[in-house]
Amino acid sequence: MSFRTERSLLFLVGTLLLFTGCGQQPYPPGWEPAPSKPRSSEAIHRATLRPYTVHGKRYYPTVVSVGWRQEGIASWYGPDFHGGTTSNGERYNMYAMTAAHKTLPMNTMVRVTNRRNGRSVVVRINDRGPFVSGRIVDLSYTAGKRIGIDKSGTAPVTLEVLGFDSLIASVAAKKGRIAKQEVVLSGFGVQVGSFRRLEGARVYKDRYDNFEGRYRTKIMKFTVDGAPLYRVWMTGFKSEAEAKDFIRAWNIPGAFIIRG
Numbered sequence: 001m002s003f004r005t006e007r008s009l010l011f012l013v014g015t016l017l018l019f020t021g022c023g024q025q026p027y028p029p030g031w032e033p034a035p036s037k038p039r040s041s042e043a044i045h046r047a048t049l050r051p052y053t054v055h056g057k058r059y060y061p062t063v064v065s066v067g068w069r070q071e072g073i074a075s076w077y078g079p080d081f082h083g084g085t086t087s088n089g090e091r092y093n094m095y096a097m098t099a100a101h102k103t104l105p106m107n108t109m110v111r112v113t114n115r116r117n118g119r120s121v122v123v124r125i126n127d128r129g130p131f132v133s134g135r136i137v138d139l140s141y142t143a144g145k146r147i148g149i150d151k152s153g154t155a156p157v158t159l160e161v162l163g164f165d166s167l168i169a170s171v172a173a174k175k176g177r178i179a180k181q182e183v184v185l186s187g188f189g190v191q192v193g194s195f196r197r198l199e200g201a202r203v204y205k206d207r208y209d210n211f212e213g214r215y216r217t218k219i220m221k222f223t224v225d226g227a228p229l230y231r232v233w234m235t236g237f238k239s240e241a242e243a244k245d246f247i248r249a250w251n252i253p254g255a256f257i258i259r260g
Helices: 042-048 141-146 169-174 198-208 240-250
Strands: 052-054 057-059 069-077 098-100 109-114 120-127 135-140 155-163 188-195 216-224 227-235 256-259
Touching: 069 141, 109 135, 120 135, 120 141, 135 141, 135 155, 188 198, 188 240, 198 216, 198 227, 240 256
Parallel strands: 069 135, 098 120
Antiparallel strands: 052 057, 069 155, 098 135, 109 120, 109 155, 188 227, 188 256, 216 227
């Protein structure tokens, strides 16, 4: 490989511990960790959907729906981390069909298509990364090889969500099973303050507006007990889970989730 991908592996409890790269020839197929079953539980999903920070940048994992698409650059990681621990607690196997993504829920099934040659592969998300600008997915060695980026290192790709908890929606339907389809819910916000005086609301609006470059604020006027009440709402949250994680992460006194 002619490049080194710097990234961090996020443990289940949120511990950042490794920097990823792919710069060596893969080990022979005989050197593989014992296969592990996909790890999935409500507790794991809660833990791995919490916001986290890598290299000073804040990431907000969130739920998506089947059919959600994303375009960007794919890379791969292999020998340096073969047998190590992934973000959801599994052992990384460079020969398995898995991948790392910064925000998708663990065990999301995605199709990754190389836009240069049309080759595609289906992988399961079980890790976080890649933490390099412009890159959206870090494939296992075998997955990367199947779409032809084992030698080039990177390639422009299209990513499409096919299902959740290791099930692909169409396949599950044919077998009479119901695939868990997480959906991005719109309209979630966070109230960060309420004031009798407009001046106080404006201070909070300015303080939280464009917070971390992703959330906007607005002042909503209500009448309570015959007097005006100005509430400051933050918008731009992709899901209720993201809003809850924001409140916990920043410990804003009195903040709560609203729909609007």
